[in-house]
Amino acid sequence: MTPQEVAEKTGETIGTSEWVEMSQERINQFAEATGDHQFIHVNEEAAKMTPFGGTIAHGFLTLSMIPYLSANSDLPKVDNAKMGVNYGGNKTRFINPVRSGKRIRGHWKLVEMIEKRPGQWQQTSEITIEIEGEEKPALITEWIMQVFV
Template sequence: MSPQDLAAKVGENIGTSEWVEMTQEKVNMFADATGDHQFIHIDEEKAKMTPFGGTIVHGFMTLSMIPYLSANSDMPKIDGVKMGVNYGGNKTRFIAPVRVGKRIRGHWELVEMIEKRPGQWQQTAEITIEIEGEDKPALMCEWITQFFV
C-alpha cells in the first residue's frame, strides 16, 4: 500500500495483531534487561500475597511489545519502506495489569499520516493492547512512527 493510500484511512482501525502469551520466562528476561526486579514481576510467592494474586508483566514490557505485535498483525505494509523509527508518544496510559500467563494483542487506529518531507512519512496511531478475557485493556497509547520511502 502506498503511504498516500494509508493516509486515506485516518480514523479507521488499520490492524489487529495475533495473540501472544506473556510468560514468566519473558518477564524475568525483561527484568534482567532493565534492572527492574520488583517482586511483583519476578517473585511468584510474594506476588501471590498482593491484590494482583500473582506476578504481573512490567508496564514498560507491555509497551515494548508494540513492535512485535505490529510485525505479527494484519496491518497494511507500506510500499518501499527503507527504514522505520519510533518517534515518540503523545499519550500512554497503563490501564490494567497483565497477569503473567495471560495473552495480549494490539489494535491500531490511524490518527494521522502526513508527509513531513519528500519520502519521510509520520504516522500517529492509537494503540490499544487488549488482555484476553479481561474487560479493561492493558494500555492505550498514541504512538508516532516515521517511515522513510
C-alpha cells in the same frame, strides 16, 4: 499500499495483531534486561499476597511489545518503505496489569499520516493492547512512527 492510501484510512482501525503470551520467562528476561526486579514481577510467592494474586508484567514490557505485535499483525505495509523508526508517544496510559501467563494483542487506529518532507512520512496511531478475557485493556497509547520511502 502507498503512504497516501494509508493516509486515506485516517480514523479507521487499520490492524490487529496475533495473540502473544506474556509468560513468566518473558517477564523475568525483561527484569534482567532492565534491572527492574520489583517483587510484583519476579517473586511469585510474594506476589500472591498482593491484590493481583500473582506476578504481573512490567508496564514497560507491555509497551515494548508494540514492535513485535506490529510485525505479527495485519497492518498495511507501506510500499517501498526503506525503514520505519519509533519517534515517540503523545500519550500512554497503563490501565490494567497483565498477569503472568495471559495473552495480549494490539489494535491500531490511524490518527494521522502526513508527509513531513519528501520521502518521510509520520504515522500516528492509537494503539490499544488488549488482554485476552478481560474487559479493560492493558494500555492505550498514541504512538508516532517515521516511515521512510
